[in-house]
Amino acid sequence: xxxxxxxxxxxxxxxxxxxxxxxxxxxxxxxxxxxxxxxxxxxxxxxxxxxxxxxxxxxxxxxxxxxxxxxxxxxxxxxxxxxxxxxxxxxxxxxxxxxxxxxxxxxxxxxxxxxxxxxxxxxxxxxxxxxxxxxxxxxxxxxxxxxxxxxxxxxxxxxxxxxxxxxxxxxxxxxxxxxxxxxxxxxxxxxxxxxxxxxxxxxxxxxxxxxxxxxxxxxxxxxxxxxxxxx
Amino acid sequence: xxxxxxxxxxxxxxxxxxxxxxxxxxxxxxxxxxxxxxxxxxxxxxxxxxxxxxxxxxxxxxxxxxxxxxxxxxxxxxxxxxxxxxxxxxxxxxxxxxxxxxxxxxxxxxxxxxxxxxxxxxxxxxxxxxxxxxxxxxxxxxxxxxxxxxxxxxxxxxxxxxxxxxxxxxxxxxxxxxxxxxxxxxxxxxxxxxxxxxxxxxxxxxxxxxxxxxxxxxxxxxxxxxxxxxxxxxxxxxxxxxxxxxxxxxxxxxxxxxxxxxxxxxxxxxxxxxxxxxxxxxxxxxxxxxxxxxxxxxxxxxxxxxxxxxxxxxxxxxxxxxxxxxxxxxxxxxxxxxxxxxxxxxxxxxxxxxxxxxxxxxxxxxxxxxxxxxxxxxxxxxxxxxxxxxxxxxxxxxxxxxxxxxxxxxxxxxx
Numbered sequence: 001x002x003x004x005x006x007x008x009x010x011x012x013x014x015x016x017x018x019x020x021x022x023x024x025x026x027x028x029x030x031x032x033x034x035x036x037x038x039x040x041x042x043x044x045x046x047x048x049x050x051x052x053x054x055x056x057x058x059x060x061x062x063x064x065x066x067x068x069x070x071x072x073x074x075x076x077x078x079x080x081x082x083x084x085x086x087x088x089x090x091x092x093x094x095x096x097x098x099x100x101x102x103x104x105x106x107x108x109x110x111x112x113x114x115x116x117x118x119x120x121x122x123x124x125x126x127x128x129x130x131x132x133x134x135x136x137x138x139x140x141x142x143x144x145x146x147x148x149x150x151x152x153x154x155x156x157x158x159x160x161x162x163x164x165x166x167x168x169x170x171x172x173x174x175x176x177x178x179x180x181x182x183x184x185x186x187x188x189x190x191x192x193x194x195x196x197x198x199x200x201x202x203x204x205x206x207x208x209x210x211x212x213x214x215x216x217x218x219x220x221x222x223x224x225x226x227x228x229x230x231x
Numbered sequence: 232x233x234x235x236x237x238x239x240x241x242x243x244x245x246x247x248x249x250x251x252x253x254x255x256x257x258x259x260x261x262x263x264x265x266x267x268x269x270x271x272x273x274x275x276x277x278x279x280x281x282x283x284x285x286x287x288x289x290x291x292x293x294x295x296x297x298x299x300x301x302x303x304x305x306x307x308x309x310x311x312x313x314x315x316x317x318x319x320x321x322x323x324x325x326x327x328x329x330x331x332x333x334x335x336x337x338x339x340x341x342x343x344x345x346x347x348x349x350x351x352x353x354x355x356x357x358x359x360x361x362x363x364x365x366x367x368x369x370x371x372x373x374x375x376x377x378x379x380x381x382x383x384x385x386x387x388x389x390x391x392x393x394x395x396x397x398x399x400x401x402x403x404x405x406x407x408x409x410x411x412x413x414x415x416x417x418x419x420x421x422x423x424x425x426x427x428x429x430x431x432x433x434x435x436x437x438x439x440x441x442x443x444x445x446x447x448x449x450x451x452x453x454x455x456x457x458x459x460x461x462x463x464x465x466x467x468x469x470x471x472x473x474x475x476x477x478x479x480x481x482x483x484x485x486x487x488x489x490x491x492x493x494x495x496x497x498x499x500x501x502x503x504x505x506x507x508x509x510x511x512x513x514x515x516x517x518x519x520x521x522x523x524x525x526x527x528x529x530x531x532x533x534x535x536x537x538x539x540x541x542x543x544x545x546x547x548x549x550x551x552x553x554x555x556x557x558x559x560x561x562x563x564x565x566x567x568x569x570x571x572x573x574x575x576x577x578x579x580x581x582x583x584x585x586x587x588x589x590x591x592x593x594x595x596x597x598x599x600x601x602x603x604x605x606x607x608x609x610x611x612x613x614x615x616x617x618x619x620x621x622x623x624x625x626x627x628x629x630x631x632x633x634x635x636x637x638x639x640x641x642x643x644x645x646x
Contacts, residue, residue: 051640054542056542056643057638077546080544080546080547083542084544085544089542091539091643095539097540098254100247100250108540109543109544111240111243112240112544114240115239116239117239156543
């Protein structure tokens, strides 16, 4: 079963002579439970592709289906609902709301979903424990390291049990040891929860964890292979 | 589709908004200071202004105007003895028993000439019932030398200090007053000066000479006739029902409220009412520039954060709501400090503020006292608070709208 299907997906920024073709005719099918990496140099279109799949931006042309729903046909409110219920995000930086504690950040999405307080508290503590942050529930982002902040972001992305987690360069601001720990965590969560992960990166360490590695260049998929194809 | 739990969402937005307000302490405190000073300016200065006008009206009302006057129809055009009126009829006396009437009194008030051994001057001779006039007329509290009149039969006169100086007379000396009787014959009589009064208005001191009502009636040979009937109600702002009632009770007489007797005073009151609105709006506009700027800066600084919460599924209208809640907190806390500041600055002067210490001179010529009593009206306090909250939230719609219209992907990638 597919979690993400992209057909003839294109994204053009600007118009006329200034037009930039960020993505050109992308066809992609991501199966449920996948742990896929989008790799490629800067400007290859991996972040643009993640943004389109996540409903943060709209395609110029083509179709996107996430969890059996046509994302490209949705209005702003429908996209917000889609992101709220079906997609978890982990960004490169500025992942957390600074004025909220770790637990409040994790509960944020569940609050938007209207979940009851007791249920939220139980789930948030459980997932923070799972990502190794037990005892840090009341710390604010400024009181945590970069790695710990990324773990909180991962916990938030997973706590509402989305169909898909999109991570854009999640290890870019982390040292190699912390990055490795984070990737171990993501793989573990992928295996235990069965959540589909799509991670954009140009970090070879991250690529080494991918079950499926999709190489991009100039807005096109250059290679869509297994981890063994990583050189 | 999501079914938002309004309570849960509002609680979350409230927590985030409150903490956001305190993210930049210095900016927040400056904004709170601006709101507090603005609210203080609205309440305190309005209280001072109302106090000045209230004092002016109260003083003027005690200066022979009263709240309501009743005359013979032609008296105002020609205030001579020929236009006097009979003592109040039974129906009029019954109407004067209304609980909204504090007191009333009849007066004789005619033009006259007063002469001493050396000088003479044109004045208005006023015959009064001293006890009834105690609350209605300034005279009882203004006698600085000698005594106040003791009864309507008292045939002594009280004159102003300036008039005494001009006539070169003094307490205990005799003066001669000359006027006309109802037959237009000249009448004159000697009176002894039993009191000297002192007021802040020189014109009052030189214009009026007071004696007992019956003494004046006898001197002018007018029997029980009077020039006017003055009425003091419980509140000068609500005298119209009494005017209507008295007009019904005395259809042949002219019944006038103080606003028609002294149109300048009435205009002053209306100007103040209008000025309060203008003042509130001007202060608010100055305040709103700071508020909008503060919120715009806060929104601009949090562009990426707003993109993040949009990415997590927060709808634009909730982002708009969050900024409005932040604005509400700023305005509310500012209002608390502003009201407190107003209260603290009014308490020390509530028993009177002598503004002559500020070098203010010449107020007496405008009919105003140098002692100022602030008047805080609940409606002014409520109005200033409502203006700040309602217009403040309306002004905040712009930065809130700016925040809500961010495109998530652009906001997240903003450096």
